[in-house]
Amino acid sequence: MRMSGKMLDLKSKFAVILANPEHPENIGMVARHMKNTGFRHLRIAGVSSLDHRAFKTAVHAREILNSAKIFDNLDEATADLEIVFAATSKRRKNFSLIPLEEAVERMFLFPDSTKIGLLFGNERTGLRSGELKNTNFRYIIPQAAGQPSYNLASAVLLTLFPIFVRNQ
Numbered sequence: 001m002r003m004s005g006k007m008l009d010l011k012s013k014f015a016v017i018l019a020n021p022e023h024p025e026n027i028g029m030v031a032r033h034m035k036n037t038g039f040r041h042l043r044i045a046g047v048s049s050l051d052h053r054a055f056k057t058a059v060h061a062r063e064i065l066n067s068a069k070i071f072d073n074l075d076e077a078t079a080d081l082e083i084v085f086a087a088t089s090k091r092r093k094n095f096s097l098i099p100l101e102e103a104v105e106r107m108f109l110f111p112d113s114t115k116i117g118l119l120f121g122n123e124r125t126g127l128r129s130g131e132l133k134n135t136n137f138r139y140i141i142p143q144a145a146g147q148p149s150y151n152l153a154s155a156v157l158l159t160l161f162p163i164f165v166r167n168q
Helices: 024-037 052-066 074-078 100-107 152-166
Strands: 014-019 041-045 069-071 083-087 116-120 137-140
Touching: 014 024, 014 074, 014 152, 024 041, 024 052, 024 152, 041 074, 069 074, 074 116, 083 100, 100 137, 100 152, 116 152
Parallel strands: 014 041, 014 116, 041 069, 083 116, 083 137
Antiparallel strands: none
């Protein structure tokens, strides 16, 4: 977002958080998508280390993996963030959902200094209700009927791209 003619520093404002990812290749693709869109801070909860397969798919974004922060759990991964937006494909009674477009609009309402987390769930199960408890906003990415969810790396790219474009 341009404020007073300056561009927002996506690298300092946003952190991408992966909760319990199962496939190292997806982690690498997330890093690649982050680099393509100007994001740099990757946090991963629930893994002990990065597998070599993540570095293989990251291609020219290995520095994002090298500087990624690994956390034992999601509470630790989000502890220092002021606002957390979570992507989910499941509608729940206890959590309201907003469309991705509205989520992006809201992200730009916060001061530039606000530390914002973008949370994505496990490839197979997505985010569980317990993982959503520390989030401020939950958003859904539109998709055609019949497909239950996007691939993890694709969901990250679909979220990062409109933020990146808005900041141009």
